[in-house]
Amino acid sequence: MSLHKDHITIYDIARRAGVSAATVSRVLNKHFNVSTETRERVEKIIQEQHYEPNEIARTLHNRLSRTIGLLVQSLNNPFFVKICNEAEEYCDNIGYTLLIGITSNDFQKESKLLNTFLKKQVDGFILLGGRANEFHPDKEMIAEMDLMSKHVPIVFINGGVGFKNCFVVNTDEAMAFDSIMKYLFSCGHKKIGLITGQRNLWTTDEKVRIYKENLKKNRYGLQEDWIVSGEYTIESGEQCMNKILSRKKLPTAVACTNDILAIGAMRAVLHKGLKIPEDVSITGFDDIFMAAEFIPPLTTIRQNYSLLAAHAVRTIIDYIEGKEIEKKIIIKAELIVRDSCASPRN
Amino acid sequence: MSLHKDHITIYDIARRAGVSAATVSRVLNKHFNVSTETRERVEKIIQEQHYEPNEIARTLHNRLSRTIGLLVQSLNNPFFVKICNEAEEYCDNIGYTLLIGITSNDFQKESKLLNTFLKKQVDGFILLGGRANEFHPDKEMIAEMDLMSKHVPIVFINGGVGFKNCFVVNTDEAMAFDSIMKYLFSCGHKKIGLITGQRNLWTTDEKVRIYKENLKKNRYGLQEDWIVSGEYTIESGEQCMNKILSRKKLPTAVACTNDILAIGAMRAVLHKGLKIPEDVSITGFDDIFMAAEFIPPLTTIRQNYSLLAAHAVRTIIDYIEGKEIEKKIIIKAELIVRDSCASPRN
DNA sequence: TTGTATGCGTTATCAC
DNA sequence: GTGATAACGCATACAA
DSSP, rough: OOTTOOOOOHHHHHHHHSHHHHHHHHHHHHHHSOOOOHHHHHHHHHHHHHHHOHHHHHHHHOOOOEEEEEESSSSHHHHHHHHHHHHHHHHHHOEEEEEEEETTTTTHHHHHHHHHHHHHTTTTTEEESSGGGBSSSHHHHHHHHHHHHHSEEEEEEETTOOTTTSEEEEEEEHHHHHHHHHHOOOOOTTOOEEEEESSSSSHHHHHHHHHHHHHHTTTOOOEEEEEEEEOOOOOHHHHHHHHHHTTOOOOOOOOESSSHHHHHHHHHHTTTTTTTTTOOEEEEEEEEEGGGGSSSSEEEEEHHHHHHHHHHHHHHHHHHHTTTSSSEEEEEOOOOOOOSSSOOOO | SHHHHHHOOOOHHHHTSSSSSSHHHHTTTTSSSSSSHHHHHHHHHHHHHHHHOHHHHHHHHHHOOEEEEEEEEESSSHHHHHHHHHHHHHHTTTOOOOEEEETTTOOHHHHHHHHHHHTOOOOOOOSGGGGGGGGGHHHHHHHHHHHHHHHHHHESSOOOOTTTTTTEEEEEEEHHHHHHHHHHHHHTTOOEEEEEEEEHHHHHHHHHHHHHHHHHTTEEEEEOOGGEOOOOOOOHHHHHHHHHHHHSSOSSEEEEHHHHHHHHHHHHHHHTOOTTTTOOOOOOOSSOTGGSSSSSSSSSSEEOOOHHHHHHHHHHHHTTTOOOOOOEOOOOEEEEOSOOOOOOOO
């Protein structure tokens, strides 16, 4: 059984138009040196026959697939999905195709997909989560990315520390988390807890750093058992919050390093019969699509998804076109104040 | 600037091994007719050089890309994401690549992606949501799918009514929704409302049909203003429930045609100060990943994601391999009883 | 068992 | 302005 039957080639068009394949190709690629007369004749036949050039053959010849590979850790996190959507749209607008690979945060699968996609001649990679996020990538991983980047450009979104030959497009997470801390201070909170996902991730450790920095600067004292780390799931957020709620002294506010954790944290608080924000204020990070739907709606940070995605894609295109490009692009985020924070009770 | 520099071809390997490219090709494709001696020599060099055959060239020659295109309506619905994940994994296991396209429920974008992917020589399409779900697809759409299916096989997941030359893998939504109704009856509910997403969708209208059928059969009477339709968003679910709650007579239970709507419905109920399930029982459909995390955890239907995805992919592979295949595969779903339903108050 | 020649569909380089 | 031809990298039919 053979696929793609009855497909029309450039030769079919050429024959019908009484010209050579070369001329048809020139028409397709909008070259000047073809007379208006033949151009129109060829174009008419192309339309009639619904002819579409074979991208595979083009790719083989041009060594350009007009396809970008996006390796994403998971589609369960709405934040990642947002980036995928934006990247896809941006690609689509410029005639590119986005090839999405799901890595499940498995480094082996990442390697496999990297190779599979490379064999398919993608013009570049965007990495989102997974190894991109490693705070201390090991030598092997660095070597692999190094080798890969000899073939095609690689862009990390929110990460990429330590990969010298790669490009980076990052949200200014430090400044964003700083604005959360400042906001909590401005509400009057001095006793602030922190719930994080996995440590040794860029996304996590930066926030921990800012958290500690802020408390020290304000001399509010750092209570180590108010910092609880788990992983980025709802269940884990719940468990972490339960741990905090079991302390003798309780904080009046708890910051979470993403919204998913915040969902879990809120659940735990409500289960104890406590109220948000009256008894404890909660903050998140990412502004996932349901953050506004929580009860109460969550105060969080909205990353500039479309800019992140656009710059990532743009970086690859510019690289291909031989343009000057920045190694590192930092993008501002925005504090979204909703109802999950209030002043602490006396 | 040129991409994919320094890449090794089958000729490089051939030269190094002192054989012809044909022999290398035979080694790569595990043909018998090559002596153990040369096979080992060639394999050694392939390893040393980290040679990987160019999939684009292979595709051009074989007319098989070992790539399947999955057109999905949106990645914001966790149900769709589940299917994507399962399909990706299944493809990966059999050496295929899944090309995911996001259609945003826009028929034009669907057409565009269909063509883009076809030009990239995908070996088949899986359609999820979007036009697949149309209860009454128009002539134009049918014609397009008809034409497309002359080139490559097309499989619809949960839909595909009216597309004669396409394949279908569906959850038995009718039976599943029937089990929800029966369950509510068994709890003692006789006054049951219904919240749906867009009408004229396969996914919606089947459930409405079953809903009405059940009420009639039990002679509980059909209260038309307990049936409210919106779209498949949280906000819409909330609005629909608010409408129901504004009626003079209230139902004791409300079934929602998916979990997203149920989230919104629950929000509305809680906002009115009512309790779930004491004051009103709620059911969903899909068992999205947070359904167990709602307050209270949602009683819903779990579709067999992995079977749906596996059969969809399998259908395409079998078609390519010229095997006998079923036009229509129906897969059972499972009622997941949690805490969002109880017996009605007297 | 192995090598040669050819084609897959397109584009670029030459000629004319 | 247009056409023949080679090349992209691989795999097959055929020859040896």
